[in-house]
Amino acid sequence: MFLFILRRLAIAIPTLLLVSILVFGLLKLLPGDPAIALAGEDRDPAVIEFLRHKYMLDQPLYTQYVHWLWGILQGDFGLSIRTKLPIGEMILEKLPVTIQLSVMAMILALVIGIPAGVIAALKRGTPVDYGVSILGLAGLSVPSFWLGIMLILAFAVKLGWLPSGGYVGLFDSPLDNLRYMLMPSIVLGTAAAAIVMRHTRSSMLQTLRQDYVRTARAKGLKERIVVIRHVLRNGLIPVVTVSSLHFGELLSGAVLTEQVFGIPGFGKMVVDGVFGRDYAVVQAVVLCSSAMFLLLNLFADIAYVILSPRLRG
Amino acid sequence: MGTSIKALLMASAMAVTIGSAHAATLRVGLQDDPDSLDPAASGTYTGRIVFAAMCDKLVDINANLEIVPQLATAWTWNDKGTDVTFTLRSGVTFQDGTPFDAAAVKFNIERMTTLKDSKRKAELAPIDTVEVVDPTHVIFHLKGPFAPLLSVLSDRAGMMVSPTAAQKGGEFATNPVCSGPYMLKARKQRDSITLDKYAGYWNADSIGYDEIQYLIIPDSTVRLSRLQAGDLEVAERIAPTDLATVRSDNKLALHSSPGLAVSHLMINVGNGEKAKTPIGTDPRLRKALELSLDRNVINQVAFNGEFIPDNQMIPSSSAFYSKSHPIPARDVEKAKALIAEVGGAAPKLEITYENSLTDGRVAQIIQALASEAGFDVQLLPLETTSAIQRYLAGDFQAYIGNWSGRADPDPTLYAFFGSDGSQNVNKYKNPEMDKTLVAARQASDEATRRQLYEKATDIYLTDLPTIPLYHPNWFYGARADVTGITIFPDGILRVQGVKPAK
Numbered sequence: 001m002f003l004f005i006l007r008r009l010a011i012a013i014p015t016l017l018l019v020s021i022l023v024f025g026l027l028k029l030l031p032g033d034p035a036i037a038l039a040g041e042d043r044d045p046a047v048i049e050f051l052r053h054k055y056m057l058d059q060p061l062y063t064q065y066v067h068w069l070w071g072i073l074q075g076d077f078g079l080s081i082r083t084k085l086p087i088g089e090m091i092l093e094k095l096p097v098t099i100q101l102s103v104m105a106m107i108l109a110l111v112i113g114i115p116a117g118v119i120a121a122l123k124r125g126t127p128v129d130y131g132v133s134i135l136g137l138a139g140l141s142v143p144s145f146w147l148g149i150m151l152i153l154a155f156a157v158k159l160g161w162l163p164s165g166g167y168v169g170l171f172d173s174p175l176d177n178l179r180y181m182l183m184p185s186i187v188l189g190t191a192a193a194a195i196v197m198r199h200t201r202s203s204m205l206q207t208l209r210q211d212y213v214r215t216a217r218a219k220g221l222k223e224r225i226v227v228i229r230h231v232l233r234n235g236l237i238p239v240v241t242v243s244s245l246h247f248g249e250l251l252s253g254a255v256l257t258e259q260v261f262g263i264p265g266f267g268k269m270v271v272d273g274v275f276g277r278d279y280a281v282v283q284a285v286v287l288c289s290s291a292m293f294l295l296l297n298l299f300a301d302i303a304y305v306i307l308s309p310r311l312r313g
Numbered sequence: 314m315g316t317s318i319k320a321l322l323m324a325s326a327m328a329v330t331i332g333s334a335h336a337a338t339l340r341v342g343l344q345d346d347p348d349s350l351d352p353a354a355s356g357t358y359t360g361r362i363v364f365a366a367m368c369d370k371l372v373d374i375n376a377n378l379e380i381v382p383q384l385a386t387a388w389t390w391n392d393k394g395t396d397v398t399f400t401l402r403s404g405v406t407f408q409d410g411t412p413f414d415a416a417a418v419k420f421n422i423e424r425m426t427t428l429k430d431s432k433r434k435a436e437l438a439p440i441d442t443v444e445v446v447d448p449t450h451v452i453f454h455l456k457g458p459f460a461p462l463l464s465v466l467s468d469r470a471g472m473m474v475s476p477t478a479a480q481k482g483g484e485f486a487t488n489p490v491c492s493g494p495y496m497l498k499a500r501k502q503r504d505s506i507t508l509d510k511y512a513g514y515w516n517a518d519s520i521g522y523d524e525i526q527y528l529i530i531p532d533s534t535v536r537l538s539r540l541q542a543g544d545l546e547v548a549e550r551i552a553p554t555d556l557a558t559v560r561s562d563n564k565l566a567l568h569s570s571p572g573l574a575v576s577h578l579m580i581n582v583g584n585g586e587k588a589k590t591p592i593g594t595d596p597r598l599r600k601a602l603e604l605s606l607d608r609n610v611i612n613q614v615a616f617n618g619e620f621i622p623d624n625q626m627i628p629s630s631s632a633f634y635s636k637s638h639p640i641p642a643r644d645v646e647k648a649k650a651l652i653a654e655v656g657g658a659a660p661k662l663e664i665t666y667e668n669s670l671t672d673g674r675v676a677q678i679i680q681a682l683a684s685e686a687g688f689d690v691q692l693l694p695l696e697t698t699s700a701i702q703r704y705l706a707g708d709f710q711a712y713i714g715n716w717s718g719r720a721d722p723d724p725t726l727y728a729f730f731g732s733d734g735s736q737n738v739n740k741y742k743n744p745e746m747d748k749t750l751v752a753a754r755q756a757s758d759e760a761t762r763r764q765l766y767e768k769a770t771d772i773y774l775t776d777l778p779t780i781p782l783y784h785p786n787w788f789y790g791a792r793a794d795v796t797g798i799t800i801f802p803d804g805i806l807r808v809q810g811v812k813p814a815k
Contacts, residue, residue: 093501164538
C-alpha cells in the first residue's frame with residue numbers, strides 16, 4: 001500500500017510539469033497582449049513598451065517559462081501584473097475558501113445523493129423512483145446562477161435569515177462563516193447531489209443483478225444486510241470515482257456561484273486572470289488545481305482498495 | 314454590591330453594543346476590481362472611485378463641470394497663459410503625517426512625469442517645470458499655453474501622494490499614502506478594499522463613516538440584491554433594466570447624473586487595408602449610415618430609454634456642447650438616395666466590438682436599422698483584450714468605442730480627431746481640424762474656446778470619422794438612510810459629506 005502511494009506520487013511530478021508546459025503554451029496562444037490589457041484607457045505606447053519589458057514579455061517563450069518555473073521551485077509564484085500582489089499569498093488566501101466550499105457542497109451531495117440513489121434503485125419502477133429521478137434531473141438542469149439569485153431573494157431579501165453574500169473566515173467567526181457558506185454550498189451541492197444520485201441508482205441496479213447478491217439472499221440473509229453489506233459496498237465504487245472527479249471540479253473553482261455570492265475563491269481568480277491576461281495568476285491556479293486533482297485521484301484509488309479487497313495486491 | 318456590579322456590566326455591555334452600532338461602515342458595491350492603487354500607474358475607471366476617498370487632488374470639478382478648489386485654494390494665470398500659480402491649502406498632512414506643501418506638489422508632478430510605468434505622462438506633457446515659491450505657493454511653467462490643464466489636475470494627475478511614502482521603495486501601490494479622508498487598511502484581490510478614516514484630514518467634519526468597504530461584485534443583479542438585503546449601503550452602476558425596482562422600493566434611493574462618457578461607432582477612414590471600404594473612403598456613405606440609424610430606438614431597446622441619445626462626442630452637461638448641431642432624425646429615403654448617388658453594390662461594413670451584453674445589443678440594432686437603408690452589416694464580437702488589440706492596431710472596419718470622457722472637451726476631441734491624438738486609431742486627418750483644436754487648447758478665455766469647439770463639432774459631424782450614438786447616465790443605488798450622496802457627471806462617488814441618517 002505504502003509503495004503504491006509512493007509510486008503514484010512519483011508519477012505526479014512529471015504530470016504536473018507537463019501540465020505547466022501545456023498551460024503556459026496555451027495561454028500564449030491567446031490573442032491580446034497583457035501589456036495592452038494593463039495600459040488603461042490612454043494606452044501610451046511608451047508605457048506599453050515598458051510593461052512588456054518589465055514583465056519579460058519581450059523575451060523568448062522558453063526564457064519566460066524557465067524564469068517562471070525557477071521561481072515556483074523556490075516557492076515564488078511571482079506578482080500579479082494587475083494588482084502587483086504576490087500570487088502565493090493570493091492562493092493561500094483563496095485556497096481554504098474554495099476547499100471549505102467544495103467540502104461542504106460535497107458532504108451535502110453525498111448525504112442527499114447516496115440515500116436517494118439507493119431508495120430509487122430499491123423501489124425501481126415505482127412512483128418513488130420516478131419522483132427521485134425527476135428531482136435529480138431538476139437538480140442537474142437548474143442553472144446555478146439562477147438558483148443562487150432565487151435563494152438570495154428568498155432567504156436574504158424577503159426573510160432576512162441569511163446574508164445575501166460575502167465571506168467571513170472560518171476561524172474569524174465559525175458561526176457567521178457557516179451562515180455565509182450555507183446558500184453557496186446548497187447551490188453547488190444540488191447539482192452534485194443529482195449526479196451522485198443517478199450514479200448510485202444505476203450502479204446499485206447493476207449490482208443487485210449479480211450472482212453473489214442472489215446467493216446472499218438464498219442464504220437467507222436479511223434484505224437490509226444484503227443491501228448494506230453486499231450491494232452498497234460494491235455498488236459504491238463508481239460513485240467514488242464520480243464524486244472524486246466532481247470534487248476536483250469544485251476545487252478548481254465554481255465561477256458562477258462564487259460570482260453570485262461574492263465568495264473570494266479560485267474561480268473568480270482564474271477567470272479574471274484569463275481576461276486580464278495575468279498569465280502568472282492563471283498558471284499558478286491551474287498548477288494548484290492540477291496538484292489537488294492528482295491527490296484526489298490518489299485518495300479515490302485508496303478508497304477503491306478499502307471498498308473492494310480484490311483490488312489489493 | 315453584587316447587583317450594582319451586574320448593572321455596571323450590563324450598562325457597559327450596552328454601551329459597547331451602541332458604540333459598535335455607531336462605528337459605521339459604508340459598504341459600496343463596485344463592478345470591477347481596480348488595478349494598481351497608485352494614481353500614477355492606475356488605468357481603470359473603478360480605481361478612480363476608490364481614489365476619490367483616498368487621495369485629494371489639487372482641484373476638483375462640481376456638478377456643472379466647473380473647476381473648484383481642493384488642495385489648491387486659488388490659482389492665477391499669467392497673461393500669456395503659460396504660467397499658473399497655485400495657492401495651496403495650509404495645515405494639510407498626508408496620512409503618514411508628512412506635511413503637504415509646495416515641495417510635495419513639485420515632487421508629485423515630477424514623479425508622475427518620470428516614473429517608468431506612469432500613465433499620466435501624456436496628460437502632464439504640457440508642463441515644463443514646477444517652481445516652489447514658498448511652502449504655500451507653487452508655479453507650473455508650461456511649454457506653451459494649455460487651457461485644459463486645470464481639468465487634467467482634477468483627476469488622477471492632480472492627486473498628491475506622500476513623498477515620504479513614495480521614496481521609501483517597494484511597491485507604492487500596495488501601501489499608497491495620500492491626503493484624502495480615508496486611508497488604505499486592507500486589500501483582498503478580487504474581493505474587497507477596506508479604508509479607515511484619516512483622523513488628521515483637513516476637512517474632518519465631512520467624514521461620516523469610520524470605515525469604507527468597497528466590495529467587488531461584478532454582476533449588477535447581484536449588486537442590487539445585496540443592496541436590497543441591506544448588506545450594502547451603496548451600489549454603483551445599477552442596470553437600466555433594474556431602475557424600476559430601485560425606484561419602487563422605499564428603503565432604497567436612486568442617485569443619478571448624466572455622464573461624460575460616450576459610445577460611438579468609429580469608422581476606419583485611414584488605417585491600412587481595412588480603411589479601404591466604400592464607407593471608409595466616402596463621407597457620403599457615412600452620412601447615409603448615420604441617417605439610417607435611430608438613436609432613440611437604440612436607447613429604448615438597449616437601455617429602457619434611460620440613457621441620452623446624442624450625435625456629439627461632448628455631452629450636453631458641458632459648457633462646450635454645440636447647440637447648433639441637433640440630432641438628425643432618421644431618414645431612410647435620404648440614406649438610400651445617398652447610397653444611390655455613390656453607386657455600386659450595397660455597401661458592406663463589419664462592426665467589431667467588445668463582447669458585452671450592451672455593446673452586443675447596440676450592434677444588433679445598428680445592423681437591423683442600417684439594413685433597411687440597404688447596408689450589408691456584419692458583426693464581429695470579440696473578447697475584450699483581443700478586441701482592444703485590434704482597435705489599437707486599426708485592424709477593424711468599424712468599432713463600437715466606449716470612451717469615459719473628461720470634464721474638458723480637449724482630452725476627448727484632440728485624442729480622437731487630432732492627427733496625432735492618442736485615440737485616433739482610425740487615422741482621421743483634417744488640417745483644418747488640427748488647426749482648430751490647437752487654437753482651442755491655447756485660447757485662454759472661454760468664449761473663444763467655445764467658438765472654436767463649435768467649429769470643430771461642425772468639422773467632425775461633416776467628415777464623420779466616428780458616429781456618436783449615446784451618453785450613458787450614471788446610476789447609483791443606495792439605502793435610503795444614507796445621506797449626502799451627490800453624483801457628478803464623472804460618475805465618481807465622492808464620500809466627503811456622505812453620512813448615515815441620524
